[in-house]
Amino acid sequence: MEGHLTMSKKERARLVVMAKVMKSEMKISEASELLGLSYRQTFRIAKRYGAEGAVGLVHRSRGRTSNRAWDEAKKRKILERYSERYAGYGPTFTVEKLEGDGYGVDYETLRRWLMQAGLWQKRRRRKAHRGGEPCEGWIKRYGIPKALYVDFKNVYITTREPTIEEQLRGECPLTQFGKACKKLGIEILGAHSPQAKGRVERSNGVHQDRLVKELQLAGISDLNRANDFLRETYLDGHNKRFAVTAKSRVDFHRPVPKGLDLRTVFCIEEERHVNNDWTVRFNNRYFQILKENDRLPRPGDKLAVSEWLDGSIHLLYKGCELQYRVLPERPERPTPPKVRSSLSRKKSMPGPDHPWRLSACIAQAGLWQGEQKINPVCVKELAEAGKESPL
Helix, strand or coil: CCCCCCCCHHHHHHHHHHHHHHCCCCCHHHHHHHHCCCHHHHHHHHHHHHHHHHHHHCCCCCCCCCCCCCCHHHHHHHHHHHHHHCCCCCHHHHHHHHHHCCCCCCHHHHHHHHHHHCCCCCCCCCCCCCCCCCCCHHHHHHCECCEEEECCCCCCCCCCCCCHHHHHHCCCCCCHHHHHHHHHCCEEEECCCHHHHHHHHHHHHHHHHHHHHHHHHHCCCCHHHHHHHHHHHHHHHHHHHHCCCCCCCCCCCECCCCCCCHHHCCCEEEEEECCCCCEEEECCEEEEECCCCCCCCCCCCEEEEEECCCCCEEEEECCEEECEEECCCCCCCCCCCCCCCHHHCCCCCCCCCCHHHHHHHHHHCCCCECCECCCCCCHHHHHHCCCCCCC
């Protein structure tokens, strides 16, 4: 054979041993023991090497198409279908979807095709940001669960220190998710052990991958349609594939109390102070509390600002909802009154009939005689005596 000859590591090792056998430096029995082969197989390899040289050591099926190889036309159709509809999807999920399209292919075969064609590569999965609004679909369908099994992400459990107000009230700091669970009496169980955390994370990973892709394939981008898809399509198929039968069939769900509006539970709720002009600021918006409220808070009081899933804002003070109006812009602060400085005040001059002036007039008129003091008189009497006031 002309040109380059490609050999595997095992074939190169056989080449070295067979060269020694051909030079009578090693017996067939010794070569079989060194290569870990039977005597008869080593003898056949040596015979083929003697007749064909190094080419005889190369596997006969190398470069040939396997008898179990896929038809190239069918392989091309599958890859085209993947590029059109499932680009970026993993092999396992794609195999399930291709079965529905009439293309049956093994997971490992598809993975190898995709990597050879440069359409997919195994990559480290990044932790997805948990977003989205909480929904009360589970509560409405099954009732209130006794407890929830979660990991220690700050979405569920917070590690911050309690504020002074929380310490005085004897409360532990809670996330928005924790506040909703507290209102419903749901216990939050954190996954401490690695095994427990793994079960939680694997479940989250499956949903974050499969559910997002299923919604994409169905062309769903709004919350209501997504909830309908979960109930009518996704959950049944997901449970058939991944659900594990529980050890106990006892249902620990509690019915939703009558009169409880779940919109007041599944919401974003924060505390705010009432300003001096009876306004409240929330998310860079200003709300003017109306005077018509029966229970009007005082400036400096705290109230709860609740944002529902529909985007509406509700102000709650001591359990009562307050009426308000949204201000178009930030209210102007009242200008404080100007305080006049003592230096800027005009000097106060005594009047003409002030005793101080009269005393000065008497002294200037020579009416002051030693220790004897003349009773001060009015300016008119001095004028009658012919004395003019020097002032």
